[in-house]
Structure formats: C-alpha cells, structure tokens
Amino acid sequence: MTTTQSPVAAVLHAASWVESRFDARLATVGLSLPKLAALRVLVNAGEALPLGQVADRLACVRSNVTQLIDRLESDGLVSRESDPTDRRACLASVTEAGRHACENGMRIYKAAEDEVFGVLSPEEMEHLSRLLARLHPRDPRCG
Amino acid sequence: MTTTQSPVAAVLHAASWVESRFDARLATVGLSLPKLAALRVLVNAGEALPLGQVADRLACVRSNVTQLIDRLESDGLVSRESDPTDRRACLASVTEAGRHACENGMRIYKAAEDEVFGVLSPEEMEHLSRLLARLHPRDPRCG
C-alpha cells in the first residue's frame, strides 16, 4: 500500500493545516503567526530594531515588514521610534501590551504545538524535521 | 545532535520553499501553482464545471475561485459560459490555450518535482508523506 498523494501536495497540505490551526488559536487573542513571529523577534532582541533588521530576522522582504509593523502598531503592540543615529531609519519597539501579547501568544503557540504534533513521537518529529530540512538549502540565520 | 528548529518552522519553511521553487519555474510560462491546479481540475473533469464544483475540488472557498477564474480568464486560459440548466450558475471552461498551458505546466511541474524531491529516495519520500499525513485529518476528497 502506497501513499496516493504526491509529496508536493503532502507538504503543502500539511503546512496549510498547521498554519490554519495555529492561526485559529492565536486569533482568539488577536494574533497570527506572522504577528507573533515579529513580536518574538523584537522581544528576543531586547531592544528596538530598525525595520530592515526585523525583515532580515523574519527572512522576508522590507515592504512586508513595513505593513506588518503597521498592523501591530494599530493593535498597540509595537510603536515606531525615530533612530537618533540615522534619520532614514525608524526603530520598532515593543510596547508593554506587545510584551504581554507575546507571552500569551507563546503559551497558545505551545498548546497548539502539542495539539498538532502530539500525534508524533519525539523520534518521529525529529525524523520529519530532518527529511524536511533536506528539501531546501540551509538557512544562514540558524547556525 | 538534534534538530535546532521547531517542527512547526520545519514544516512551514519547507512548504514555503517548495511553493517558491514551483512558482518560480511556472512563472516562466505565466502560471502559478493555484492557476495550474485550477486548470488541472478543469482538464481532468473533461467538461465545463460550475465554479462551486471547482471550489470543492480545490478545497477552497467560493470567492477564491471567483477571483482565480477572473485571472485565468484575463490570461485567456479559461472562459465563463452560462449554465443552460441553472441561471444562477456559470460554467468554467478551459480554452485551447488553457489546455496547452496545462500541458506545459505539468511538464514544468514534474521537472520541479525532480529538482526539489530528487534529494530524497522513494522510501524517504513515502515516509515523509506518511508522517505529514498524520498531522491532519484525512481529506475526504482523496479516498
């Protein structure tokens, strides 16, 4: 007995399922995976970052970050500050509400991880991650 | 030695890589994965289909198909016909250009599959598909 679906469909369907489960849970506190990822970058940095830095760490394009930070700013989770050392740049800074949202978000994230990946043993999860990692070139940000 | 990335990131990054590779190749003939998927549905059906049918077979929402067919129609690959049996409905019909685009697209698709999944043996690919399938409920369309 073999798998009917193509490996492409397997990867794409799994990802869209994972994304939808995480986003559905995060939506209950007004977050999404991209918003949480951006908040994590800023909280982990421990200081306000220029948007270009955020784009690099999220591995996405600058214009995307501009709009993501726009949305986080209207949510009151991030604020833009002017960079005293470079008048072209602006710094994204997490607000107190943003820090709380990030903590809540991470709790929900871990619960979702248990829900979605709980069906696999740690060994299977490890194996899965290794197989997936071989599909694409190594991300220079992680190692 | 263990994997540094979370399984969530592993799945999401792999999918976004796969998607970008396929889309980059398909873009050379003016296609994308969603466009090719819609063309395949219509070609495989062997007849014009109401948009709701297309939405069901693509496992997406109706409004999405409306716009996807809009884009395919401006590309000249699909045309809307009126349904003689139901004046609410409209039928999506592949044009001759659409049929050719679908053939070209499928050749490119298979080449991309070789490129992206060629790094895995058939057994590894099978194993990967099985692990991924266990993450989400079985799709009723496929079985």
Next chain:
DNA sequence: GAAGATTGAAAAGTCAATCTTA
C-alpha cells in the same frame, strides 16, 4: 429560505519604483 456567484474588506506575501538621508 437556501444555493450559486460576486463584491468588498482584510491579512500576508512579492516586486518595482520612489523619497529621504548617508
């Protein structure tokens, strides 16, 4: 009323062009 399709608004991403500053 329920079913087909569409429309409008939104999130998320890309690219190309622009504007300001370095």
Next chain:
DNA sequence: TAAGATTGACTTTTCAATCTTC
C-alpha cells in the same frame, strides 16, 4: 551612488454581506 523605509500594484487566501435565482 547606497541604504532605509514607504508606496503602489499584484497574487493568493479568507470572511461577511449581497444579489439573483432555485
């Protein structure tokens, strides 16, 4: 001229509301 950020246009997706027809 380069670099930082933004803007505008586009694709893909969703949801809620609407309109026509069954």
